[in-house]
Amino acid sequence: MKVLDAKFVQGFIRMCNDGWEQGWHERNGGNLSYRMKPEETESVKEELRTDGEWREIGTSVPNLAGQYFLVTGSGKYFRNVILDPEDSIAIVELDEKGERYRICWGLVNGGKPTSELPSHLMNHEVKMLASGGKHRVIYHAHTTNVIALTFVLPLKDEIFTRELWEMATECPVVFPDGVGVVGWMVPGGRDIAVATSELMKQYDVAIWAHHGMFASGEDFDLTFGLMHTVEKAAEILVKQLSMCPRKLQTITARNFRDLAVDFHVTLPEKFLYEKE
Ligand code: 13P
Ligand code: ZN
Numbered sequence: 001m002k003v004l005d006a007k008f009v010q011g012f013i014r015m016c017n018d019g020w021e022q023g024w025h026e027r028n029g030g031n032l033s034y035r036m037k038p039e040e041t042e043s044v045k046e047e048l049r050t051d052g053e054w055r056e057i058g059t060s061v062p063n064l065a066g067q068y069f070l071v072t073g074s075g076k077y078f079r080n081v082i083l084d085p086e087d088s089i090a091i092v093e094l095d096e097k098g099e100r101y102r103i104c105w106g107l108v109n110g111g112k113p114t115s116e117l118p119s120h121l122m123n124h125e126v127k128m129l130a131s132g133g134k135h136r137v138i139y140h141a142h143t144t145n146v147i148a149l150t151f152v153l154p155l156k157d158e159i160f161t162r163e164l165w166e167m168a169t170e171c172p173v174v175f176p177d178g179v180g181v182v183g184w185m186v187p188g189g190r191d192i193a194v195a196t197s198e199l200m201k202q203y204d205v206a207i208w209a210h211h212g213m214f215a216s217g218e219d220f221d222l223t224f225g226l227m228h229t230v231e232k233a234a235e236i237l238v239k240q241l242s243m244c245p246r247k248l249q250t251i252t253a254r255n256f257r258d259l260a261v262d263f264h265v266t267l268p269e270k271f272l273y274e275k276e
Contacts, residue, residue, distance in 0.1 A: 003044045003105050004085060008034060011220045012070050012089070015139070016081035018224055024141035024231070025078035030212065031114035034220075035124050035136045036068040036091070044091075044105070052102035054095060059118040059190045061125045065098040071113040071120065073106075094121075115188040116140055119214065122197035127216045130201060135216050137223040142212040145234035150209040152241065155181045157199075160207060161271045166250045167233035167240070169259070174229045176265040179205040187211060205230055 003009055012034050019025050019032075041048070069092050072081065076088040090106035092113055098121075101113070114120065120138045127135035153159055161178035165171045180199030185192040187208070196214055199206045204226060206214045213230065217223030240247065251259075253272045260267045 001043050001046070003047050003091065006040060006044050008036065008040050009044075009070065009085070013082055013085055015220045015224050016072065016078045016089075019139075019141055019227075020078040020081075022141075022228070022231075024143050024212075024227075026142060028075045028077050029142040030078060031072045031074075031116050031120065031140045033069050033071040033114070033117075033120040033124065033138050035064075035128065036070060037136075041068045048091065048093075048104040050104070052093075052104060054100040054102050055112070057094070057099060057101055057117060057121060059122055059193055061094070061098040061121045063098065063125045063129060064094055064121060065096050066094060068093050068104070069121075069124070071117065073111045073113060074115045075111065098125075114140075116193075118188075118190050118193035119196050122193040123200050123214060123216055126197045126200045127204075131218070134218045137217050137220055139215045139217075139223050139227055140212060141215075141227055141231075143227065143231040143234065145238045146207055146213050146231055147210060148238055149234050150181075150207065150211075155183050155209050157181055157203075158270055158273070162273070163237055164230060164233040165256065165271065166247075167236040168229075169251065171229060171233050172256055172259060172267055173263050173265055175203075175205055175226060176260075176267055177203050178268060178271055179203055179207055179230060181207045182209065184209045184211070 016032060024030060071092060072089050081088045086106050086108045090113055091104045092101040093104050094101050123138045157180050160181050180203040182195050196206045204216045215223050215227045217226055253274055256267055256272055
């Protein structure tokens with residue numbers, strides 16, 4: 001099969017375009033990666049090159065050795081993915097140690113995978129192990145309202161999670177484990193990848209202060225939906241803070257406990273503190 005005819009590739013392209021339409025991908029902002037299933041790799045094998053040059057990832061992901069990933073290219077614009085996928089995205093293979101990659105398909109006009117490849121792969125490794133292999137998608141977006149909140153809320157997991165949960169009743173059902181927050185760091189390297197993947201052991205969402213968000217999920221729908229839900233809660237919070245910084249009423253800790261029972265979710269106690 002041709003790569004562009006594969007369902008997972010079409011799902012990937014659609015998700016890039018959905019993110020563009022949400023306004024989360026100015027210029028080359030944001031990146032997406034998908035950990036391919038062995039049968040998906042097999043199905044497009046006829047188009048995969050094996051003569052690509054091996055390059056350093058910049059970190060080590062031994063548990064992902066030999067796996068294939070579909071990723072966006074560095075400096076590529078999400079708005080162009082749907083028009084010219086072969087220029088904008090790539091399939092890469094990792095070596096037997098999980099320290100180097102080579103391009104097997106795509107990026108036909110040159111270039112390399114996203115500069116956030118270390119963060120994507122370290123997150124994939126953590127989430128693959130934590131989910132028993134179910135998680136396959138890592139998504140980084142420059143979500144406007146979440147970014148705005150990182151200037152006005154303390155950069156603490158407990159505060160971001162609780163404030164976002166309060167903004168929509170479904171939030172604790174969609175992200176019951178909460179969200180983690182990374183203080184400002186230089187993007188694109190191993191240090192921010194280590195800090196983010198450490199949070200991903202507990203959470204499916206990590207916020208990068210003054211930069212954006214990372215989300216992890218089993219498939220494109222769940223991962224896009226997660227990003228969308230968190231960003232929408234952030235939008236409501238921005239509106240609420242703008243209209244009236246002090247809430248007149250909200251969803252209380254007791255309400256969350258009742259919700260957890262009826263919706264069969266476990267909400268960590270650290271987010272259910274009493275407020276004054
Ligand atoms: P890339 O173009 O290298 O993917 O970088 C975009 C980005 O959002 C960096 O954090
Ligand atoms: Zn970014």
